[in-house]
Amino acid sequence: MRRLLPCFCSVALLFSSYLSAGEFKVVTTVKPLNLIVQELTAGAANSETLLPAGTSPHDYALRPSDVKKLRDADLVVWVGPELEMFLSKVLEAKGNSLALTEQHTIDLRHYEEGVEIDHDDHSHSHDGVDPHLWLGPKQAIQAANVISEALIKFDPLHKNKYEDNLSMFVSEVEQAIDELNIELKPLADRGYYVFHDGYGYFEEQFGLNNLGHFTVDPDRRPGAKTLVSIRRSLQDKQAQCVFSEPQFSPAVVKSVVSGTEVNIGTLDPMATEIAEEKGGYVRFLQELGQSFTKCLK
Numbered sequence: 423m424r425r426l427l428p429c430f431c432s433v434a435l436l437f438s439s440y441l442s443a444g445e446f447k448v449v450t451t452v453k454p455l456n457l458i459v460q461e462l463t464a465g466a467a468n469s470e471t472l473l474p475a476g477t478s479p480h481d482y483a484l485r486p487s488d489v490k491k492l493r494d495a496d497l498v499v500w501v502g503p504e505l506e507m508f509l510s511k512v513l514e515a516k517g518n519s520l521a522l523t524e525q526h527t528i529d530l531r532h533y534e535e536g537v538e539i540d541h542d543d544h545s546h547s548h549d550g551v552d553p554h555l556w557l558g559p560k561q562a563i564q565a566a567n568v569i570s571e572a573l574i575k576f577d578p579l580h581k582n583k584y585e586d587n588l589s590m591f592v593s594e595v596e597q598a599i600d601e602l603n604i605e606l607k608p609l610a611d612r613g614y615y616v617f618h619d620g621y622g623y624f625e626e627q628f629g630l631n632n633l634g635h636f637t638v639d640p641d642r643r644p645g646a647k648t649l650v651s652i653r654r655s656l657q658d659k660q661a662q663c664v665f666s667e668p669q670f671s672p673a674v675v676k677s678v679v680s681g682t683e684v685n686i687g688t689l690d691p692m693a694t695e696i697a698e699e700k701g702g703y704v705r706f707l708q709e710l711g712q713s714f715t716k717c718l719k
Contacts, residue, residue: 445467445468446466446467446468446496446573446576446577446580447468447470447494447495447496447497448463448468448469448470448495448496448497448498448499448573449469449470449472449491449492449495449497449498450469450470450498450499450500451471451472451473451479451498451499451501451505451509452471452473452479452501452505452506452556452692453471453473453475453692453693453694453696453698454556454557454691454692454693454696454703454706455471455499455500455522455556456469456470456471456698457556457693457696457698457702457703457706458562458565458566458569458591458703459499460698460699460702461566461590461591461700461701461702461703462566462569462573462584462587462588462591463573463584463587464700465583465587466573466577466583466584466587467496467573467577467580470491471698472488472491475692475694476668476692476694478669479501479506479508480505480507481508482506482508483508484508484509489512492509492512492513492516495518496518496577497518497519497520497572497573497576497577498513498516498518498519498520499519499520499569499572500519500520500521500522501523501553501555501556502521502522502523502524502551502553503521503523504523504550504551504552505523505553518576520568520569520572522555522565522568523551523553525564525568527567527568528555528561528564528565528568529558529560529561529564530551530552530555530561531551531552531555531622531623532550532551532552533550533551533552533619552620552622552623554620554621554622554623554691555623556623557620557621557622557623557624557691557710558623558624558626558627559595559598559599559602559624559627559707560599560623560627561623562703563591563592563595563596566588566591566592566595567588570584570585570587570588591703594701595703595704595707598704598708601708602708602711603628605711605715606628606630606711606714606715607628607629609630609631609714609715609718610629610630611631612631612663612718613631613633613661613662614630614631614632614633614661614662614663614664614665614714614717614718615632615633615634615635615636615652615655615656615661615664615665616632616634616635616636616665616689617636617637617666617667617675617689618635618636618637618638618667619638620691621689621691624710630714633655633660634651634652634655636648636649636652636674636675636678643674644674649674649678652664652678656678656679656682656684657682659682659683661684662684662685662717663684663685663686663687663717663718664678664679664684664685664686664687665687665688665689665713665717666686666687666688667688667689667690667691668688668690668694668695669692669694672688685717685718687713687714687716687717687718688713689710689713690709690710690713693706695709696709
């Protein structure tokens with residue numbers, strides 16, 4: 423037995439090194455989605471974000487290094503073509519990609535069909551699936567269940583760990599929902615405007631009073647008619663707050679609010695300042711709640 427022990431230890435070390443070298447790799451597209459995925463993969467797999475922090479997924483162009491990450495990934499988790507259209511062809515033949523907007527177990531929000539959106543030089547219809555599902559705590563839990571199923575399918579050796587991580591994530595998000603309900607309920611009748619129409623999941627979850635938005639697509643300038651309408655509403659004291667976003671210049675928001683007593687707040691749908699570490703998604707929800715509370719109180 424003594425002679426076999428060194429040999430056994432060597433085999434164990436080699437096996438351990440093999441597992442480390444062959445760690446399951448998950449690539450997610452946007453940071454707030456990775457905040458969810460990293461909770462599910464903790465201690466079992468490696469998860470990284472494809473797009474640099476603060477980058478808009480609406481008009482992103484893949485770099486060669488991005489293509490390599492996608493090719494090397496064991497699983498790619500993305501929202502879907504409604505958000506990351508640039509990935510549609512790249513992932514078309516990749517059997518290990520998961521588009522969340524194609525999952526029937528996620529309660530997806532749909533934009534009001536046929537609403538005409540005004541821009542300076544044109545107008546267009548705004549309808550279809552709202553891709554900002556990570557902003558809905560309920561949808562985040564539903565997405566976590568779907569992602570966990572995919573993780574177990576492609577990496578069954580870590581099934582128990584994925585199930586434990588999912589259970590912990592659901593518990594923590596449900597607790598955050600309870601706390602945010604208490605925090606935000608008193609603000610339900612206080613009107614506000616957002617920079618772009620991306621917060622519907624969060625607003626519906628907590629019954630907030632969104633009066634409108636400057637633009638549908640954050641990469642498009644708001645139309646003159648929209649700005650005049652919002653300005654008139656602010657002068658009539660219908661809103662208490664107008665929210666800008668850190669990724670875009672607040673100049674247009676400041677000009678519309680100028681001369682009124684309306685507060686200016688900031689909402690960050692892309693979790694720019696949230697660290698990608700344990701508890702990151704819950705902190706993201708808490709900071710959103712605090713942003714609403716601070717501006718609407």
